[in-house]
Amino acid sequence: MTTHINETTSYDADELGWFGGEAEGFGGRFMPEALMKALIELDDAWQKAKADPEFVAEFDAILRDYANLPSPLYHATRLSDQLGVRVLLKREDLNHTGAHKIRNVLGQALLTKRMGKTRVIAETGAGQHGVASATAAAYFGLDCTVYMGKVDTDRQALNVARMQLLGAEVVPVPSGSGTLKDAINEALRDWVASVDHTAYLFGTAAGPHPFPTLVRDIVRGIGDEARAQALEQFGGLPNAVVAAVGGGSNAIGLFTAFLDDKDVEIHGFEAGGDGFETGRHAATIQANDPGVLHGARTYVLQDDDGQTIESHSISAGLDYPGVGPQHAWLAKSGRASYTSITDKEAMDAFALLSRSEGIIPAIESAHAIAGAVKIAPEIKERHGEDATILINLSGRGDKDMGTAIDYFGLGDSKQGEAQ
Amino acid sequence: MSTSTAFEKAKAEDRAALVGYLPAGFPSVEGSIEALTTMVEAGCDIIEIGLPYSDPVMDGPTIQDAVQQALDGGVRVDDVFRVVEAVASTGVPTLIMTSWNPIERRGVDRFAQQLQDAGGAGLITPDITPDFAPEWIEAADARDLDKVFLVAPSSTDERIALTTANSRGFVYATAVMGVTGAREKSSDLAAPLVARTKKLSRSGADLPVGVGLGVSNGAQAAEMAAYADGVIVGSAFVRTLLDNRSDEKAALKALASLTEDLAAGVRAR
Numbered sequence: 278m279t280t281h282i283n284e285t286t287s288y289d290a291d292e293l294g295w296f297g298g299e300a301e302g303f304g305g306r307f308m309p310e311a312l313m314k315a316l317i318e319l320d321d322a323w324q325k326a327k328a329d330p331e332f333v334a335e336f337d338a339i340l341r342d343y344a345n346l347p348s349p350l351y352h353a354t355r356l357s358d359q360l361g362v363r364v365l366l367k368r369e370d371l372n373h374t375g376a377h378k379i380r381n382v383l384g385q386a387l388l389t390k391r392m393g394k395t396r397v398i399a400e401t402g403a404g405q406h407g408v409a410s411a412t413a414a415a416y417f418g419l420d421c422t423v424y425m426g427k428v429d430t431d432r433q434a435l436n437v438a439r440m441q442l443l444g445a446e447v448v449p450v451p452s453g454s455g456t457l458k459d460a461i462n463e464a465l466r467d468w469v470a471s472v473d474h475t476a477y478l479f480g481t482a483a484g485p486h487p488f489p490t491l492v493r494d495i496v497r498g499i500g501d502e503a504r505a506q507a508l509e510q511f512g513g514l515p516n517a518v519v520a521a522v523g524g525g526s527n528a529i530g531l532f533t534a535f536l537d538d539k540d541v542e543i544h545g546f547e548a549g550g551d552g553f554e555t556g557r558h559a560a561t562i563q564a565n566d567p568g569v570l571h572g573a574r575t576y577v578l579q580d581d582d583g584q585t586i587e588s589h590s591i592s593a594g595l596d597y598p599g600v601g602p603q604h605a606w607l608a609k610s611g612r613a614s615y616t617s618i619t620d621k622e623a624m625d626a627f628a629l630l631s632r633s634e635g636i637i638p639a640i641e642s643a644h645a646i647a648g649a650v651k652i653a654p655e656i657k658e659r660h661g662e663d664a665t666i667l668i669n670l671s672g673r674g675d676k677d678m679g680t681a682i683d684y685f686g687l688g689d690s691k692q693g694e695a696q
Numbered sequence: 697m698s699t700s701t702a703f704e705k706a707k708a709e710d711r712a713a714l715v716g717y718l719p720a721g722f723p724s725v726e727g728s729i730e731a732l733t734t735m736v737e738a739g740c741d742i743i744e745i746g747l748p749y750s751d752p753v754m755d756g757p758t759i760q761d762a763v764q765q766a767l768d769g770g771v772r773v774d775d776v777f778r779v780v781e782a783v784a785s786t787g788v789p790t791l792i793m794t795s796w797n798p799i800e801r802r803g804v805d806r807f808a809q810q811l812q813d814a815g816g817a818g819l820i821t822p823d824i825t826p827d828f829a830p831e832w833i834e835a836a837d838a839r840d841l842d843k844v845f846l847v848a849p850s851s852t853d854e855r856i857a858l859t860t861a862n863s864r865g866f867v868y869a870t871a872v873m874g875v876t877g878a879r880e881k882s883s884d885l886a887a888p889l890v891a892r893t894k895k896l897s898r899s900g901a902d903l904p905v906g907v908g909l910g911v912s913n914g915a916q917a918a919e920m921a922a923y924a925d926g927v928i929v930g931s932a933f934v935r936t937l938l939d940n941r942s943d944e945k946a947a948l949k950a951l952a953s954l955t956e957d958l959a960a961g962v963r964a965r
Contacts, residue, residue: 306825306828307796309753309822309823309848310846310870313825313850314855315850462752466756466875469873469874470872470873473873568801569797570751571751574800579801581801582772582773583797583798583799583802584750585750585797
C-alpha cells in the first residue's frame with residue numbers, strides 16, 4: 278500500500294493556503310516576516326518532495342518497516358451489536374508510539390533531512406506528538422526540543438518521561454493557560470530565532486500555510502488505507518466516517534480520502550468539556566467565531582476584543598482554542614458536520630470501548646467513539662441494517678491512565694503514571 | 697499625523713529618531729499614559745503603544761510579562777485608544793503596535809476609524825505581512841494612516857521590495873532573528889539589513905528605516921543611529937518599569953533617565 282500524498286481533492290487550499298478562497302474562506306499565512314522565507318521554502322520543498330517518487334518510496338518504507346503501517350481496519354463486533362450498526366475501527370492506536378502522530382512526524386522529519394536542517398522543535402498537548410517527534414528525531418539523528426504547557430506536563434508525566442528518554446529536551450511553558458496554545462506560542466518564538474537550522478514539526482493540521490496542507494498530505498494515509506481496507510474487507514465504503522477534532526490532524530487524515538465520496542457522511546467531534554452551554558469547552562467550530570490564531574484565519578474561541586479564551590477539556594490533546602482551517606472550511610461549506618462531546622460522554626465511551634472490545638482508547642479517540650454512539654441511531658435509520666460507521670481510533674489510552682484513574686476513582690493516579 | 701514628520705525633523709538635525717514602546721495598561725491605563733508622557737518629555741520622537749494580546753508571537757519574556765499584567769488588570773482595546781489619544785495630544789506621532797486578531801475582531805475599518813479619531817498615526821503589525829493585509833492597506837490608505845510593516849534579516853530581496861512598497865511612515869527592520877528583548881551585544885545583522893532595505897525601497901531613501909530588537913542603552917542607540925533613520929526601544933523601557941513596580945516615582949525617574957541616555961545616543965551618531 279503506498280501513500281497518496283500527491284493526490285488532491287476539491288477541498289484543497291489554493292497556492293496561498295486559502296481553503297474556500299481568501300474572501301470567505303480560511304487559512305492563509307499570518308506570520309512575522311522573519312518566518313516568511315522559511316514558510317515559503319518549506320512549501321516549495323514539500324511540493325517537490327511529494328512529487329518525487331524516491332521521497333514517496335522512502336516515506337512508504339519507513340511507515341511500513343518502522344511505524345507498523347498500514348494499521349488494521351478492525352470490525353468491532355461487540356460494539357457493533359451494542360450500537361446496532363457495523364462499527365469499523367481504524368487502529369491507529371497500534372502504530373509505533375501509539376497514535377496517528379507518528380505518520381506526521383516521520384513525514385516532516387524526512388522532509389527536514391532533505392532540506393538539510395539539523396534540529397527540530399515541536400509543541401505538544403497530550404504528549405503524543407512530542408513523543409512521536411522525539412522518536413522521529415532519534416530515528417533520523419536530529420536534535421529535538423519539545424514545548425509543552427506546564428499544565429500538560431503535570432497531567433501527562435509519563436509522556437514527558439518518554440520524550441526525555443528518547444533524548445528530547447522538554448520545555449514546560451508556564452505562560453497563559455499552560456496548555457497547547459501556549460506551547461505553540463513558545464515554539465514559534467524559538468523558531469523565529471533558530472529558523473536557519475531548525476524545522477518546526479507542527480503537530481496538527483493548523484498554523485500558517487503550508488502546515489495545514491503539509492500535515493494533511495502526510496497523514497492522509499489514515500483515510501487512504503481505511504478506504505481501501507473497507508472496500509477490500511467489506512465490499513463497500515462506510516456510510517459515515519467519524520473522528521475527534523482538536524487541531525484536527527487525525528480527523529483530516531481520515532476525512533481526506535472520503536471528501537469527494539459524496540455519499541459518505543463526515544462527522545467531526547470536538548471536545549465539549551463541561552458542556553458547550555457552560556462556556557467551558559474546546560468546541561471551536563461549534564462556537565463559529567472566525568479569527569486569526571497561530572498564523573491562520575480559522576474558528577477561534579475568543580472574547581469581544583479578540584483575546585483568546587482558554588479552552589477546557591479532559592483531553593489534553595483536544596484542549597485547543599483553535600482548529601485547522603480546512604475543518605473550518607469543511608464546516609462552513611457543509612461537507613462535514615461538527616458537534617461536541619462532553620467530558621462525561623467521552624469517559625463513558627472510554628469505559629464502553631475498554632469493556633466491550635478490550636481496547637483502552639486515548640481520551641481523544643474516546644470522543645470519536647462517543648460521537649459514533651450518538652449518531653448510530655440516525656445512521657441506522659438513514660442506511661438500514663447494514664449501516665457502517667468507520668471511526669478513527671487515533672491513539673491508545675496508556676498516556677491517559679492517570680486521568681482515567683482519577684475520573685473513575687480507581688486508586689492512586691500517581692502510582693498509575695509510574696507503572 | 698504621519699511619523700514621517702518626526703523622521704524629517706530628526707534628519708534636519710542630522711540625527712536618528714528615537715522610537716519608544718510601552719504596552720497600554722501597564723502598570724495601569726493611567727500609569728501607562730503617565731509613563732509614555734514622561735518618555736515624550738524626556739526625548740522620544742515617536743511613540744509605539746502596544747495593544748496587549750493573549751497570544752503574542754514576537755514578544756520575549758519581558759514584554760510578555762508586562763502585557764500579561766495589563767491583561768490581568770483588565771485592559772481593553774478601547775483603553776488602548778484612550779492611551780493613544782492622551783499621548784498623541786502631546787504632539788508626538790503615536791502608533792499602535794498590535795497582533796492582528798484584535799483588529800480583525802473589531803473589524804478592520806472600524807479599528808482604523810477609531811485609531812484615526814484618537815489621533816493615532818498608524819499601526820505597526822508584527823504578525824501580518826503586506827501580502828496578507830489587503831483590507832488593512834485599503835483602510836489605512838483611505839484614512840491617511842501609516843502602515844509600518846517589518847523586514848527581517850531573513851527577508852529575501854523580493855520580500856523587502858514588497859514590504860517597503862506597502863509601508864508608509866517608516867519600515868521596521870528587526871535587527872536580530874529573534875523575539876523582543878534587550879541584548880548585551882549589538883547585532884551585526886542590522887546594518888546590512890538597513891542597507892538592503894534602503895537599496896530595495898522603491899522610494900529610495902525617502903522611506904525611513906527604523907531598527908529595533910535588542911537596544912537597551914545610549915551606546916547601542918548611537919551605534920545603530922550611525923546607519924538607521926530611527927532607533928526603536930521597547931523591552932528596556934518595560935524592564936525599567938518592572939524593576940521599579942513598587943515605587944511609581946522612582947519608575948518615572950528611571951524611565952526619564954533611560955530616555956535621556958537613548959536620546960543622547962541617537963544624537964551621537
